[in-house]
Amino acid sequence: MSYDELGLDTLGDEKTALFFLISDTNTTYNFLVALAFSTMFNMLCxxxxxxxxGRLPHHVRVLWDEAANTGQVPGLEKIVAVIRSREISLTLFYQAMSQCKALYKDNAETIMGNMDSIVFLGGREASTLKDISENWLGKATISMQTESRTRGQSESYGQNMQRLGRELLTTSEITTMPGNMCxxxxxxxxxxxxxxxDLKKHPNYHQTAEYDKKKNAFRLETLFRHRPLRLKPEDEYTVYEIEETDAEEEADILNFDDMDSDDFA
Structure with a gap:
């Protein structure tokens, strides 16, 4: 591109929606999205x-789906700690926690620790299940009652009550979690x-492509055809001057009002 048409630094000035669409099979240009995110966070701050x-007038919410596929953003562990005070929030989507750890190594714990909320939608990756079971959920106290009986010349009976700790949910129980739960x-x-x-209960669901693909699906060519040019007073523009002589000669050729009827004979 010969000029900037993204306006990353102005996303917090007014309500704006910006989408980055990348191939899910070809990773050649995925690094560009990571570069755009890194640049955007710095410019907005x-x-x-x-x-x-210190605070943007409009909240900027970043929904970063398939975050593992776009590569590493330098200094993300520091970015997530400071952007919230600038009216910026970040939501990272990973298939498993191991993806974040593979990208950011030791800094992955810092990134996760700066998240106000973590939602597990389901999965079978072993390290993720273990982390949820042991670190998120912790243990619950259960009561265990045991009974014993011996028979012989003198029969005896015993009963014992114990309090034990067990995982609130074991890894196997998390694995079999119903698909509609999180x-x-x-x-x-x-x-x-x-x-x-249930997204189908959302009041704006009828505006999605899933509801009506023909009517609501996003078409890039339509955007380019109808996109208006927005001029900003603080921007600088280059003005080109057209030679008036060339324009006048062309106008004379096309001016049929000055021509006599004999000229058409």
């Missing part, structure tokens, strides 16, 4: 500090089991 006194961990609250929200 600088704009919030220098122009708006596990939520919110900052300051104990984890809880929750039904997933």
């Amino acid at each position: 600088e704009r919030a500090d220098n122009k708006y006194g 596990i939520c961990q919110l900052r300051g609250l104990p984890p809880f089991y929750s039904p997933k929200y």
Whole structure:
């Protein structure tokens, strides 16, 4: 591109939707998305500090689906710790926690620790299941009652009550979690089991392509055909001057009002 048409630094100035669409089979240009995110966070933080006194006027929410496929963003562990004060939030989507650890190594724990909420939608990856069972959920106290009886010349009977700890949910129980359920961990609250929200019940579901693909599907060519040019007063523009002589000669040739009827004979 010969000029900037993304306006990454202005995303917090007004309500804006920006989509990055990448191939799910060809990873050649995936690094460009990671570069765009890194640039965007830096530019928005600088704009919030220098122009708006530390907070953007409109909240910028970043929904980063398939975050493992776009590569590593340098310094993400520091970015997630400071963007919330600038009115920016980040949601990372991973198939498994091991994807985040593979990309960011030791910094993955810092990234996860700066998240106010973590939602597990389901999966079978062993390290993720173990982490949820042992670190998220912890243990529950259960009562175990044992009975014993011996028979012989003198019969005896005994009963014993014990309190034990066990995982709130074992890895096998998490694996078999119903598809319509999820596990939520919110900052300051104990984890809880929750039904997933049915997107078909959302009031704007009728505007999605899933509801009506022919009517609602996004078409890039339509956007380019109808996209207006927006000029900003603070931007600089280059103005080109057209030679008037050339324009006048062309106008004379096309001016049929000055021609006599004999000229058409």
